[in-house]
Amino acid sequence: MDIKEFTIQIEQAGDRLDKTLSTLNEDWSRTHIQSLIKSGLVLVNGQPIKTNYKGADGDLVTVEIPEPEELDIKAEEMNLEVLYEDSDVLVVNKPKGMVVHPAPGHLTGTLVNGLMAHCKDLSGINGVMRPGIVHRIDKDTSGLLMVAKNDLAHESLVSQLVEKSVTRRYRALVHGNIPHDQGTVNAPIGRDKQDRQSMTVTRENSRDAVTHFTVLDRFKDFTLVECQLETGRTHQIRVHMKYIGFPLAGDPKYGPRKTLNIGGQALHAGILGFDHPRTGEYLEFEAPLPEYFSSLLTVLEK
Secondary structure, X not given: OEEEEEEOOHHHXXXXXXXXHHHHOOXXXXXXXXXXXXXXXXXXXXXEOOOOOEOOOOOEEEEEEOOOOOOOOXXXXXXXXXXXXXXXXXXXXXXXXXXXOOEOOEOOXXXXXXXXXXXXXXXXXXXXXXXXXXXXXXXXXXXXXEEEOOHHHHHHHHHHHHOOOOEEEEEEEEEOOOOXXXXXXXXXXXXXXXXXXXXXXXXXXXXXXXXXXXXXXXXXXXXXXXXXXXXXXXXXXXXXXXXXXXXXXXXXXXXXXXXXXXXXXXXXXXXXXXXXXXXXXXXXXXXXXXXHHHHHHHHHHO
C-alpha cells in the first residue's frame, strides 16, 4: 500500500479536504478521495475524518492508496494498422473511437487488448492495465502511437518525451478563421476546478504546456491547422485552441454548443518521429487523414 503525506498550507485552510487533495494530485477525483475517506484511508493528524472535513493550517494529512486490483485484461484479435514493428518498438495508427488502454468498467475493445493479441512482448513498466503504452491520445482522436515492447525501449521513449525530442504533429479543424498564419500557445494546463473531468488553462496546480500551430487552409467558418506539440498534457490541443478562441470542430467537451456532428473532435495525430531506442536512428512515420476527416474537408471546400 502506497502512503502519501501532505501538510495543509494557510491558503488551503477552510477548504474541504477532498477538494484540496484533488488539486494536489490531478489523478485523484473528489469522488475517489471521498471513497478513501469513507474507507478510513485518509487521516488528519492521525485521526479518521468525515467527507465534509475542512482543513486547518498545519494539518498533517496521510493518504493510504490501496494496491490496484488485479484485473483480467484479455487479448482480443483486431485488425490493427501497424506501420512499423521490430523487437523493441511498434508504431500503430489508432482509429477514431478506440480507447487506448483499459480502465475499471471498460476492460475490452481497447488498443491494449488488440496489442496483447498482436504480440506477446510488451513492456511492463506501466503495469497490467497499460502494457507497452508510452503516451496516449484521446478516444476520439485518431492517429499514430509508439508502443514499447520491452522496458529498455519504454525508458528510452519516455526520456525522449521528457526531453521534448519526439516529433508529434496533428491536423485539426477548428471553428472560426484564424487571421495569422502561425503562432504558439504557451499556457499552463491543469484540472478545471468547476469540472474535474475537464482540463483548462490555469496557474493553479498546473503544468507548462506549449503548442505551435500553422494554418494549412481556410474555409468560410473553419480553419485547418497543423499543431506541433512541445509538451504532452491531457487534452492539450483541444484546451489550447479553445483558449485562443478557435475550439476544435466536433469537440463535445471544449467545442461550442453548436458544432459539427462527427462523433468527436476533428483531430488526427498524423506525423510521429523519434530516435530508435536501440540503434539511435531517427524514424518518422505519417498516417493519412481518416476517411471521415478528408471527406469533411472536401465538403467544406465546396
